[in-house]
Amino acid sequence: MNMTTRILAPLALLLCLPAIAASPKSKDTPSVTQLLAESKPEEWRRPDPENLLVMRLSSGPVVMELDPAYAPLHVSNIKTLVRERYFDGVAIVRVQDDFVVQWDDPAAVDGGDPHKLRSLGSAQATLPPEFTRRIAISLPWVRLPDGDVYAPEVGFTEDFPAARDPAANETWLVHCYGTLAIGRNDPQDSGNGSELYVVIGQSPRRLDRNLTVVGRVVEGMAELATLPRGEGQMGFYAHPKDQVPILDIRVAADLPSAQRPNIEILRTDSRTFQRILEAARDRHDAFYARPPGKVDICAVPVPVRDVSKP
Amino acid sequence: MNMTTRILAPLALLLCLPAIAASPKSKDTPSVTQLLAESKPEEWRRPDPENLLVMRLSSGPVVMELDPAYAPLHVSNIKTLVRERYFDGVAIVRVQDDFVVQWDDPAAVDGGDPHKLRSLGSAQATLPPEFTRRIAISLPWVRLPDGDVYAPEVGFTEDFPAARDPAANETWLVHCYGTLAIGRNDPQDSGNGSELYVVIGQSPRRLDRNLTVVGRVVEGMAELATLPRGEGQMGFYAHPKDQVPILDIRVAADLPSAQRPNIEILRTDSRTFQRILEAARDRHDAFYARPPGKVDICAVPVPVRDVSKP
Numbered sequence: 168m169n170m171t172t173r174i175l176a177p178l179a180l181l182l183c184l185p186a187i188a189a190s191p192k193s194k195d196t197p198s199v200t201q202l203l204a205e206s207k208p209e210e211w212r213r214p215d216p217e218n219l220l221v222m223r224l225s226s227g228p229v230v231m232e233l234d235p236a237y238a239p240l241h242v243s244n245i246k247t248l249v250r251e252r253y254f255d256g257v258a259i260v261r262v263q264d265d266f267v268v269q270w271d272d273p274a275a276v277d278g279g280d281p282h283k284l285r286s287l288g289s290a291q292a293t294l295p296p297e298f299t300r301r302i303a304i305s306l307p308w309v310r311l312p313d314g315d316v317y318a319p320e321v322g323f324t325e326d327f328p329a330a331r332d333p334a335a336n337e338t339w340l341v342h343c344y345g346t347l348a349i350g351r352n353d354p355q356d357s358g359n360g361s362e363l364y365v366v367i368g369q370s371p372r373r374l375d376r377n378l379t380v381v382g383r384v385v386e387g388m389a390e391l392a393t394l395p396r397g398e399g400q401m402g403f404y405a406h407p408k409d410q411v412p413i414l415d416i417r418v419a420a421d422l423p424s425a426q427r428p429n430i431e432i433l434r435t436d437s438r439t440f441q442r443i444l445e446a447a448r449d450r451h452d453a454f455y456a457r458p459p460g461k462v463d464i465c466a467v468p469v470p471v472r473d474v475s476k477p
Numbered sequence: 478m479n480m481t482t483r484i485l486a487p488l489a490l491l492l493c494l495p496a497i498a499a500s501p502k503s504k505d506t507p508s509v510t511q512l513l514a515e516s517k518p519e520e521w522r523r524p525d526p527e528n529l530l531v532m533r534l535s536s537g538p539v540v541m542e543l544d545p546a547y548a549p550l551h552v553s554n555i556k557t558l559v560r561e562r563y564f565d566g567v568a569i570v571r572v573q574d575d576f577v578v579q580w581d582d583p584a585a586v587d588g589g590d591p592h593k594l595r596s597l598g599s600a601q602a603t604l605p606p607e608f609t610r611r612i613a614i615s616l617p618w619v620r621l622p623d624g625d626v627y628a629p630e631v632g633f634t635e636d637f638p639a640a641r642d643p644a645a646n647e648t649w650l651v652h653c654y655g656t657l658a659i660g661r662n663d664p665q666d667s668g669n670g671s672e673l674y675v676v677i678g679q680s681p682r683r684l685d686r687n688l689t690v691v692g693r694v695v696e697g698m699a700e701l702a703t704l705p706r707g708e709g710q711m712g713f714y715a716h717p718k719d720q721v722p723i724l725d726i727r728v729a730a731d732l733p734s735a736q737r738p739n740i741e742i743l744r745t746d747s748r749t750f751q752r753i754l755e756a757a758r759d760r761h762d763a764f765y766a767r768p769p770g771k772v773d774i775c776a777v778p779v780p781v782r783d784v785s786k787p
Contacts (some may be wrong), residue, residue, distance in 0.1 A: 187513045212529070223668075265698065298766060314624070315626065316624050316626065316772075344679045368678070368679075369679060369776060370679055372773060373757060373760070376766065377764075387564050388574055389706040392702070395702045454663050456665055459685070461626050462683070465479065468575065470501055
C-alpha cells in the first residue's frame with residue numbers, strides 16, 4: 168500500500184505485559200497489530216466528514232464521530248452550535264478521575280457569572296431526550312454473544328458499542344471509554360448539546376438509557392484523559408483559572424481538505440474485527456495461562472487508523 | 478467527630494451531571510456523599526501499615542494497599558524489594574492509554590542497558606504464580622448478585638473487588654480501575670514484583686487469572702492516570718528521558734508515624750457499603766430516568782477517606 172498507517176486505538180488490545188516482547192510463534196493467536204496488518208482496505212470505513220467534529224485544545228486535537236442515527240436531534244443541534252461558533256472559547260470545566268471530562272459555558276457552572284451566559288443562537292434550548300431509539304432493520308447489528316450485566320443484548324452498530332432490548336424494541340449506544348454524550352440537568356429534555364462529556368474511566372454503564380449518547384472520540388483521547396483532575400465537588404475545577412480553554416470546534420466537512428482528520432475506522436462487521444474479538448476471547452499463546460473465553464462490550468475499542476499519504 | 482474527613486474515591490459515584498447541582502429531595506435515593514456522611518466510625522477500617530506502600534513521584538504520593546491473603550509470596554517479595562531500596566530511582570516506563578501504568582528497572586526495557594540491571598538483592602527472581610487461590614472460610618465474601626461477563630461469581634473480599642469459581646474452588650482479585658498487579662514475561666513464574674502495573678482505564682478483565690494481582694491504589698490514582706501516554710509500542714516511553722522517575726517506595730510501617738498515610742477504607746461488609754451498592758443499582762431521584770437495576774463489580778470503587786486531625 169502506498170501509504171503509511173499509524174495504528175491508534177488497537178494498542179490498548181495488546182495483551183501481554185512482557186518487559187521485552189517475545190517474538191510470536193506461528194501457531195499463536197495473532198496479535199491485534201498482526202490482524203490489522205492483514206486487514207483488507209475494504210474492511211475500513213472513512214467517516215463522513217459531516218459527522219466528524221474536530222476540537223482544538225492547546226495540547227492537540229480531539230476528533231469525535233457523531234452518530235445521527237441514534238441521536239438525530241442532538242447531533243443536529245450540536246452542529247448548529249458548532250457552526251455558529253458557540254464552542255469557540257468555551258472551556259473544559261470538569262475532569263473527574265475515573266469518570267468524565269466535561270465542557271460547558273464557564274458562565275453556567277459554579278463560580279461563573281450567569282449574566283454572561285452565551286447565546287445558543289439558532290440552536291434549540293431543550294430537546295426531546297434520545298436516550299434510546301426503536302430497533303430498525305436499517306441499523307446494522309453485530310451481536311456479542313458473551314452476555315452483559317446491564318442489557319439483554321450488546322453488540323456494535325454503525326461501528327459504535329451499543330445495546331438492545333428486543334422485548335421493548337429499544338436500542339441505544341452505551342457508555343464505554345471514549346463515549347461522547349450530552350450533559351443535562353434534572354429535566355429529561357434539558358440537554359441541548361452545549362454541555363458535553365466524554366468517559367475517561369471505567370465504563371459508567373449505569374448512565375445508559377439515562378443520557379443521550381451522540382458518538383465517541385476516535386482520535387486524541389489522551390489529550391482528555393491526561394488533563395488535571397478537578398479538585399472541586401464532582402471533579403469540577405475549583406477556580407475558573409484551572410479550566411482548560413477550547414480553542415474551537417469545527418465540523419470536519421467545513422475544514423479545508425488538508426486539515427480534515429485523515430482517519431479510517433475498522434468496520435465491526437468485517438472479518439478482521441471478528442478475528443480481533445475472537446483473539447480477545449480465546450487467546451492462545453505462550454503468555455496466556457487461561458483465555459477468558461468471553462469479551463465485554465467495552466473491552467474491545469473499535470480500531471481507528473490515521474491514514475496519511477507518505 | 479473531632480476530625481475532618483476528605484472523601485477521595487467516592488466522588489466517582491456521584492451520578493448526576495448537572496451544571497449546577499440541584500438540592501436533593503428527601504425521598505430521593507441519597508447520594509454517596511450523604512451515605513458516607515451517615516456512616517458509623519466502626520464501618521471504616523484503618524489499613525495495616527505493613528500492607529501499605531507509599532510511592533513518591535515528584536508530582537505527589539501514590540498509596541497502595543497489598544493483600545497478602547491472595548498473593549502472599551509476591552507481597553512478601555515486593556516488601557523485600559522495597560526494604561532493600563530496589564525501587565528508589567527506578568521509573569515508570571510505560572503508560573498506555575485506557576490500559577496500564579507500569580514501572581520497572583529502566584535497564585530491563587527496550588533502549589535500556591541490560592548490563593546495568595539492578596540486583597534483586599535477597600528477593601526471589603522467580604515465584605510460583607498466584608493467579609488464583611483456594612476458597613477458604615477465613616476469606617470474607619460479599620457477593621454481588623447482578624452477574625458478570627467473565628466469572629461465575631463476583632463480590633468483595635477484604636474490601637477488594639474479586640471473583641470466585643465455586644465449582645473449581647478458586648478465588649482471585651480482579652482487574653478494575655486502580656488494580657495493582659505483577660508484570661511478567663511468558664513463563665508463568667517469571668513475575669517477581671520488580672515490575673508492577675496499575676490499571677488506568679476500562680477494567681481489563683481478560684487478565685484475571687493470568688497475572689498475579691497484589692492489591693490496589695487507595696490514594697493518588699490521579700498522579701498515575703494523568704501521566705503522559707508513551708508513544709512507543711504498547712505505550713512504552715519511546716525515550717529514556719520520557720520515563721517518570723520514582724523517588725522512592727516505602728512500606729508505611731517503616732515511615733515515621735507523622736508521614737504515614739492517614740486513611741480509612743470503608744468495609745465492604747458494612748451497611749453503608751450495601752447502601753452505596755443499592756444506590757448504584759436502583760437510584761431514584763429527579764435525575765434518573767431509568768435506574769440500571771444492576772451493578773458491575775468494577776463500577777463501584779471501594780470508598781477511601783483521608784482522616785486528618787484538625
